């Protein structure tokens with residue numbers, strides 16, 4: 001497998017990560033996960049735009065320009081002959097003697113690699129079980145930063161309960177999943193948390209809003225409560241890797257009819273059209 005390290009595509013074993021890399025010591029960096037369908041990176045431009053925004057919110061600059069990054073990522077997918085899978089891309093602030101404040105001189109370290117992954121077809125068809133837990137993350141969840149402990153702990157809680165995802169709430173208001181956005185459908189209207197500082201502005205969430213618009217499903221980018229979540233007709237989670245996955249239970253309580261709902265299904269079909 002080939003890996004992109006700064007502007008070189010090389011073998012994985014030839015790469016050296018410094019012990020004083022700030023990504024490694026402080027989680028001081030940003031990342032993206034990009035889906036590859038039929039050998040093409042899906043919504044690549046949108047992911048790179050978000051990466052640049054995340055980096056800029058942390059006062060970091062990428063080692064080279066956007067155009068070069070797009071070219072190198074497409075080249076990486078081609079060299080690895082990836083047909084169905086993901087690209088993982090991260091940029092750290094770079095290498096410097098360990099001290100919390102930004103170093104005076106450091107150059108961003110960018111790495112990207114690809115891995116094969118099939119679409120989660122049975123989960124898309126049958127739905128996923130989830131738990132509800134408190135959102136203990138920081139207040140800049142709009143930045144796709146390498147600091148993921150709040151998400152890691154929540155996901156582990158879900159896995160320990162035999163579930164796929166943890167749905168998070170802050171004081172009774174639902175924010176998102178540990179690695180997904182969350183939406184509910186009530187009486188034909190789709191509700192999803194507004195794209196503010198408390199959630200990641202998901203690319204899949206944005207595609208879903210476009211699909212909803214095409215399908216004339218009314219959308220409200222408004223917060224909803226835990227009570228509204230449990231009382232929803234349909235609930236689904238979305239991400240690059242999970243696409244649009246129906247939620248059939250939360251804390252072992254059945255959602256709607258306990259099977260994937262009709263509007264979720266229509267959104268899945270519209271999404272499917274885009275990946276063809």
Ligand code: PDD
Nearest residue numbers: 033178179180181200202203204239240
């Ligand atoms: N997770 N919310 C959080 C907290 C996420 O980590 C993700 C993505 C999403 C969905 O965003 P998008 O639709 O752009 O993938 C929402 C990625 C896939 C991950 O960390 O593996």
